[in-house]
Amino acid sequence: MPKIVDAEERRRAVAEAVFAVVGRRGLEGASLRNVANEAGLAIGSVxxxxxxxxxxLVFAMKELSRRFEHRVLAHVERLAECRDGEERREVAEAMLQEFxxxxxxxxxxxxxxxxFVxxxxxxxxLRPRAREVLEGTREVMTRVLEGARRTGALRKGLDVELESVRLAALLDGLTVQAVQVPELLPPRLLRTVLRTHLDTLTDGGW
Amino acid sequence: MPKIVDAEERRRAVAEAVFAVVGRRGLEGASLRNVANEAGLAIGSVxxxxxxxxxxLVFAMKELSRRFEHRVLAHVERLAECRDGEERREVAEAMLQEFxxxxxxxxxxxxxxxxFVxxxxxxxxLRPRAREVLEGTREVMTRVLEGARRTGALRKGLDVELESVRLAALLDGLTVQAVQVPELLPPRLLRTVLRTHLDTLTDGGW
DNA sequence: AATTTTCTGGCACGACCGTGCCAGAAAACA
DNA sequence: TGTTTTCTGGCACGGTCGTGCCAGAAAATT
Structure with missing residues (x-):
């Protein structure tokens, strides 16, 4: 075989070019020609x-979600190692901020x-991956809320399933709006809204 | 002048065709040819x-937001006429369900x-209209929460501005997710999440 | 050194796009 | 009736798209 080239790595590099083009020109700008050009490759190579x-496109979408999931799961693991209540809250909040x-x-x-979505x-x-990510998000919410419930941090009488949906929707809504009109949702406000929401779920302590 | 034809009405009819095509094929399917065909017109006429x-596209986007705002403002007017507390809550909830x-x-x-967004x-x-609608949404949230505060329905100590952002984000998030994966967010669940959220804002009564 | 296989680069085709342009139909006005 | 103006329908152009196809470069294998 010829040309020592890691195929998977090359695919990831091309995906990177897809992200750049989509970020700049939207998904309809992600033609093979534009992507190849962005990646510094000939269209035939791509x-x-x-x-x-x-x-x-499917590969790029999967790659993007894979990276995101990787980041989130790192937080989840750290959360599992926490013993101290205060620390749990901080790690959980950091994890949710990842969204x-x-x-x-x-x-x-x-x-x-x-x-993509x-x-x-x-x-x-593209539909399967969109669905998977949404389901995964909801599951993560459930896990963190259920954990809080076990340690007694969660307010009594809350429906964990329902609160997972509400929390996931809130994060998604904040994200979508911040992407649309960043001026109306600066990072500081995003953090405050998340913190406020978590406070209502834990009535004070954690 | 020739051809008795209401130009504005014709434009709205074409916008209708845009909605149908975008609904079926996405925005990149809304070419002049496809839209004209959907409207039963020749491309030259469009x-x-x-x-x-x-x-x-700008006209279609404005038309869509115009209709939506019209529906919401009808609820807002009804809300202004309400005297009874229980009725206020119902009308407010109906208004928010419009989202x-x-x-x-x-x-x-x-x-x-x-x-479009x-x-x-x-x-x-397309950006100006996206921003206007988001600002308008937030303003409506502020108005309804401020109204609730005046009548004493709102929980004490809540920051109305912040809660407006949170409520608007929640509604947007629910909507985006329901559009993505309707199976995971059936109407019943959407209503329940909204009601739950409102309950946390009004601690019990309204 | 010869062969095989992977990789690169590019040409060409048909499809669709927005748009410039124009001819003729249709209705109001002179 | 003739003129004018709005409206309709369509042709043709240059551009971009995905893709089929292929020739040659490059490296591992024989």
Missing amino acids: RHYFGDHGEL LPLDATRREEAAVWSA TAARTRPE | RHYFGDHGEL LPLDATRREEAAVWSA TAARTRPE
Whole structure:
């Protein structure tokens, strides 16, 4: 075999180019030509690693969600190691902040993800991953709230399932709006809203 | 002058075709040809009423938000006429439900709006309207919460501005997720989450 | 050194796009 | 009736798209 080249790494590099193009020009700008150009490759090379255009988009979407999940799960693991109550609250809050576009990098990621998810409604290939991520998000919410309930931090009488849906929706709403009109949802406000919400779930202590 | 034809009405009819096409094929499917075909017109006719393609999209987006605002403001007026506390709560909740995709029609509307808003990030012509609607939404939230505060229904110690942001984000998040994966957010659940949230704002009574 | 396989780069085709342009139909006005 | 203006329908252009196809470069294998 020729040309020592790690195929998977190359695919990831191309995905990176997809993110850049989508961030700048939207998903409809992510043509093979534009992506290849962004990646500094010839269009033929890109096509060697991806069967067709749809496959490229699916891979990029999966890659984006994979990275995101990786970051979140790191927090979840740290959460499992916590014994101290105060520390639990801080780690949980840090984990939930991971869902918010608090800096330019994350805002771009969120914008790109938003583009994929919107497109997923009309493009069947993209739908499964959109659904998986939403389900995963809800599950993470359930896990953290259930954990809080076990340690007695959660207010009595709360429906954990319902609160998971509410929390997931709140985070998604904040993200979508912050991507749309960042001026109206600066990082500070995003953090405050999240903290306020968590306070209502834990009536004071944690 | 020739051809008795109400230009504005024709423009609205074309906008209707835009909604149908975007609902079915996404915004990138809303080409002049597809829209004209959907409206039963020749492409030349559509172009007579809209300077260019961008103008068509801007008009359609404005028309969609205009209709939505009209519906919401009707509720707001009814809210102003309310004297009874119980009635106020019901009308307010009905108004807030207007933001949720509770039936197929509204789900389609929300999906189309979502497509426009996502595109607005990369298309400058669409940005102003996206921002206006978000600001308007937040203002409506502030108005209804401020009203509740005046009548003593709101829990003490709540920051109305902050709660407006939180409520608006929650509604947006529920909507976006319901458009993405309707199975995970059936109308019943949407209503329950909203009601639960309002309960936490009014500690019991209203 | 010869062969095989992976990889790169690019040409060409058909499809769709927005738009400039124009000819003719249709109705109001002279 | 003739003129004018609005409206309709369509042709043709340049551009971008995904994709089929292929030739040659490059490296591992024989």
